[in-house]
Amino acid sequence: MLSLWLPRFATDRIRRLRDVAAPLVIAGRRGNADVLTAIDEAAERLGLSTGLALAQARAMHPALDVVPEDAGADSELLETIADWCLRYTPLVACDAPDGLLLDISGCAHLYGGERELVADFGRRLAQTGFAYRIAIAGTIGAAWAAAHDGNPDAYAAGEERKILAPLPLAALRLPPETVASLGRVGLKRIGDIIDRPRAPLTARFGTHLLRQLDRALGVEHEPLTPRLPVAPYVAEKRFHEPIAREEDVLGTVEKLAARLATALERRGDGARRIELTLFRTDGALRRIAAGTARPLRDPADMRALFAERLHAMADEIDPGFGFDMARLSVLVAEPAPPEQIGIGAAEDAGELVRLVDRLSARLGAQRVRRAVAQDSHIPEVACVSLPAQMTGTDDGWAAFNRHRTDAGLAPRPLRLLARPEPIEAVAEVPDGPPLRFKWRRALHDIVAAEGPERIEGAWWQEENETSATGNRARDYFRVEDKSGHRFWLFRAGLYRDLTRADVVQGARATPAWFVHGMFG
Amino acid sequence: MLDELRQHLARLQKPAGLVEGPAVLPLGIPAVDGVLGGGLACGAVHEIAAVSEAHLPAATGFALGLAALASGEKHLLWIAEDMALLESGAPYGAGLEAFGLAPRRLLSVSVAHRHDLMWAMEEALRCRAVAVAIGEVRHGALDAVAVRRLSLAASETGALAFLLRAQPAHDASTAATRWSVEAAVSNRKTFGHPFEFGAPRFAAHLTRNRRGPSGSWILEWRDTDERFILAAHAEPVAAPLRHRSHQKVA
Numbered sequence A: 001m002l003s004l005w006l007p008r009f010a011t012d013r014i015r016r017l018r019d020v021a022a023p024l025v026i027a028g029r030r031g032n033a034d035v036l037t038a039i040d041e042a043a044e045r046l047g048l049s050t051g052l053a054l055a056q057a058r059a060m061h062p063a064l065d066v067v068p069e070d071a072g073a074d075s076e077l078l079e080t081i082a083d084w085c086l087r088y089t090p091l092v093a094c095d096a097p098d099g100l101l102l103d104i105s106g107c108a109h110l111y112g113g114e115r116e117l118v119a120d121f122g123r124r125l126a127q128t129g130f131a132y133r134i135a136i137a138g139t140i141g142a143a144w145a146a147a148h149d150g151n152p153d154a155y156a157a158g159e160e161r162k163i164l165a166p167l168p169l170a171a172l173r174l175p176p177e178t179v180a181s182l183g184r185v186g187l188k189r190i191g192d193i194i195d196r197p198r199a200p201l202t203a204r205f206g207t208h209l210l211r212q213l214d215r216a217l218g219v220e221h222e223p224l225t226p227r228l229p230v231a232p233y234v235a236e237k238r239f240h241e242p243i244a245r246e247e248d249v250l251g252t253v254e255k256l257a258a259r260l261a262t263a264l265e266r267r268g269d270g271a272r273r274i275e276l277t278l279f280r281t282d283g284a285l286r287r288i289a290a291g292t293a294r295p296l297r298d299p300a301d302m303r304a305l306f307a308e309r310l311h312a313m314a315d316e317i318d319p320g321f322g323f324d325m326a327r328l329s330v331l332v333a334e335p336a337p338p339e340q341i342g343i344g345a346a347e348d349a350g351e352l353v354r355l356v357d358r359l360s361a362r363l364g365a366q367r368v369r370r371a372v373a374q375d376s377h378i379p380e381v382a383c384v385s386l387p388a389q390m391t392g393t394d395d396g397w398a399a400f401n402r403h404r405t406d407a408g409l410a411p412r413p414l415r416l417l418a419r420p421e422p423i424e425a426v427a428e429v430p431d432g433p434p435l436r437f438k439w440r441r442a443l444h445d446i447v448a449a450e451g452p453e454r455i456e457g458a459w460w461q462e463e464n465e466t467s468a469t470g471n472r473a474r475d476y477f478r479v480e481d482k483s484g485h486r487f488w489l490f491r492a493g494l495y496r497d498l499t500r501a502d503v504v505q506g507a508r509a510t511p512a513w514f515v516h517g518m519f520g
Numbered sequence B: 001m002l003d004e005l006r007q008h009l010a011r012l013q014k015p016a017g018l019v020e021g022p023a024v025l026p027l028g029i030p031a032v033d034g035v036l037g038g039g040l041a042c043g044a045v046h047e048i049a050a051v052s053e054a055h056l057p058a059a060t061g062f063a064l065g066l067a068a069l070a071s072g073e074k075h076l077l078w079i080a081e082d083m084a085l086l087e088s089g090a091p092y093g094a095g096l097e098a099f100g101l102a103p104r105r106l107l108s109v110s111v112a113h114r115h116d117l118m119w120a121m122e123e124a125l126r127c128r129a130v131a132v133a134i135g136e137v138r139h140g141a142l143d144a145v146a147v148r149r150l151s152l153a154a155s156e157t158g159a160l161a162f163l164l165r166a167q168p169a170h171d172a173s174t175a176a177t178r179w180s181v182e183a184a185v186s187n188r189k190t191f192g193h194p195f196e197f198g199a200p201r202f203a204a205h206l207t208r209n210r211r212g213p214s215g216s217w218i219l220e221w222r223d224t225d226e227r228f229i230l231a232a233h234a235e236p237v238a239a240p241l242r243h244r245s246h247q248k249v250a
Helices: A009-017 A042-047 A052-060 A071-087 A115-130 A141-147 A160-164 A178-182 A190-194 A198-205 A209-217 A246-267 A301-310 A345-363 A397-407 A495-507 B002-013 B029-035 B055-071 B081-087 B092-101 B114-126 B146-156
Strands: A002-005 A024-030 A033-039 A065-068 A093-094 A099-102 A131-134 A234-242 A269-280 A283-298 A323-334 A366-371 A383-387 A415-427 A435-439 A443-456 A474-481 A486-492 A512-518 B046-052 B074-082 B106-111 B131-137 B160-165 B177-184 B200-207 B215-222 B225-230
Touching: A002 A093, A002 A115, A002 A141, A009 A024, A009 A033, A009 A099, A009 A198, A024 A042, A024 A052, A033 A052, A052 A512, A052 B200, A071 A093, A071 A269, A071 A283, A099 A141, A115 B055, A131 A234, A141 A160, A141 A209, A160 A190, A160 A209, A178 A198, A178 A209, A190 A209, A198 A209, A246 A301, A246 A323, A269 A301, A269 B046, A283 A301, A283 A345, A301 A345, A345 B074, A345 B106, A345 B114, A366 A397, A366 B092, A397 B092, A415 A486, A415 B081, A435 A486, A435 A512, A435 B029, A443 A486, A474 B046, A474 B106, A512 B055, B002 B029, B029 B200, B029 B215, B029 B225, B046 B146, B055 B074, B055 B081, B055 B092, B055 B131, B055 B160, B055 B177, B055 B200, B055 B215, B055 B225, B074 B081, B106 B114, B106 B177, B114 B131, B114 B146, B146 B160
Parallel strands: A024 A065, B046 B160, B046 B177, B074 B106, B074 B131, B131 B160
Antiparallel strands: A002 A099, A002 A131, A024 A033, A093 A099, A234 A323, A269 A283, A269 A323, A366 A383, A366 B106, A415 A435, A415 A512, A435 A443, A443 A474, A474 A486, A486 A512, B177 B200, B200 B215, B215 B225
């Protein structure tokens, strides 16, 4: 476990934004008073401390540079730093408000050891202008305690007890009240309670105290909750010389994909969602995700997928001075049948899947759609289009066909408008088809009509007052006008309901007509 | 009888598996196929325009009818700009089903820009699983280079590329044929109430044909056996485009 503490986080953030000449303090409201929430080194030398009332501090030192607290900006910056830390390990957790926890087990050897990793980490942090303290220990608790209160360099494996004993009790991440009441009975250091009988301590200070102690000592396991879900398959590569060209990036993708493919094949999995993370030399991060229509293993296919994504995102990538690390992770994996070498239909299906993936990667998965039939009478629900990458083998058309022939369903239009458009219609009262109607400023004289086909919403659905058509019954008509145009029209609501409403309101309401689609 | 003889003659003149020219998609109507040189040229770009925006559904029907003839077991891509889908509606699966086109073989793609549309069409045409790519390009001139690229992509796989337009274009084009389509009055069986619908009819004007003369026909789409039949010669060849609704069908 590695614990990073940025003791001057809030003031360092301001210093990175602008030049600060005077001692810098951050002030925020606590309860009813404005108090100092963070101070920089110069302010600390003046004898200020956090928690001091702002008015008092101003009275002591009129030249102070006071900046209002901005918790949002702080946490945003912390998230950014956490992202940047992904270069060391995928298991990064935010330790708000001013620290991070990294699980580096199994990662340190990539840097030649824990000390080397810490050295590299420190060097990069120092470049960014943050004061930092880093400690490594076997448990989260011990690492945190060492980073905040102890000597960060004193780490040795399995010696949590020795490190913790001289540290103050606050290093156990206890609430201030508990620390204060422990202090009142003379217990100040962790060493003071480490060997005490447990029952009296629990009785007096609650279970939390000893749990924190056990966790720091490694008696009880404390899990790290990473910010981002951990990908089941990850491959990464570091470059001695930063890369910037698109071909180099794609070449790297293919190499990493080849490594992933071996792992995927061993477990019989295929990738459904892949993410490429590019680490820029200045610490910025580029995440590029791509989805696939079926579980994917072939490195060349993965490369093709990212070629489209890179092309689509060209402006956002901006390699700057180059990327010095790339990581390819499979975010979602699914069992995949072993690769089969087929001919004919199977091969064509594979070709189509590749086309869907390419189009989705470049245009966005939402833009490549396939029609799916659903069990409903409402036209806009009966047939919907879903992203082609998500639709499975059962698209409902077999059932729809059965229903169509059984029920003798009237023909449906070739094109359906996104939403029904209101028209002005003159109709035969009470239930006849319209004689003529006006839509988009054109008048259509109807010479032939078929219908009505009554389609009602489900009875358990509330009447929807917000939409123009509502959930009222619709009478659909297929009509043809004088010049051969064919439309699918409907009247929303029944005449008997309208007349009832007329009686109540005492007004003459005309039934609402809509055009919903066009036939070829 | 005469039709049969003509068909027979056509078969004799152009034996199946034509060796010299590229493959064609016969419409099954000798009069039309004769003008087209055996049928619609595969592996080429065809422009299908509505005579005016109101006739776009008819042009859609004509294009989908041709696509149904061509696609067989292969897939059909419908690529349209967002605006086109918003204005004229999206292809409706249940309607395609009734029209004779299995909706599971249709992929619809919406794009924000014209260049994306051209790119998507080119990708689709290069895919062996795709028989027809329909690109809906409502308004504006087409980039001749892009259309040429489409022709090349189509000729590699023998797929058909249809450019569906809301208005006839007058720009130069490398398309193999250019059609303008308008809705035609269907053959109603009775007048008076209740009305009865006939099969949809299209007045299809072949205004440009690289392999032969132009022509005009009224075609009827039979969704029961999924083919076009000839309803009437709409106009004498090369006459000005004009709708003649008074001309009743025999």
